[in-house]
Amino acid sequence: MGTWLSIALGGFFGANARYLIGQWAKKKLRTDVPIGTLAVNLIGSFLLGILIGGSFEGHVYHLIGVGFMGAFTTFSTMNVEAVQLYMKKKIAVSVIYLGITYIGGILLAFLGIYLSNV
Numbered sequence: 001m002g003t004w005l006s007i008a009l010g011g012f013f014g015a016n017a018r019y020l021i022g023q024w025a026k027k028k029l030r031t032d033v034p035i036g037t038l039a040v041n042l043i044g045s046f047l048l049g050i051l052i053g054g055s056f057e058g059h060v061y062h063l064i065g066v067g068f069m070g071a072f073t074t075f076s077t078m079n080v081e082a083v084q085l086y087m088k089k090k091i092a093v094s095v096i097y098l099g100i101t102y103i104g105g106i107l108l109a110f111l112g113i114y115l116s117n118v
Helices: 003-028 035-053 056-074 075-087 092-115
Strands: none
Touching: 003 035, 003 056, 003 092, 035 056, 035 075, 075 092
């Protein structure tokens, strides 16, 4: 399978997984925090850490790391949601959301890398 096909296939599944998790979170969890986006970004940080720490290369890296994780996680949506919370005067929620996303994402990436090397 070619590199571009690996990335496209992974992207297809990653985008759909993100959408399904986001829809599920909206229905099940009533909160001001965009839990769906938070969840996919934290999960993605952890899984990408495992992938990188495990030294996966070639088609596996392109399929999962670039394709799936690239479409699954979403930096732009996270930032827009944080701005929307701020504009709705939910400043504390916006700051907490960004803090959990960045700090949690970094910690989970470290954890993924660590666990893949144990």
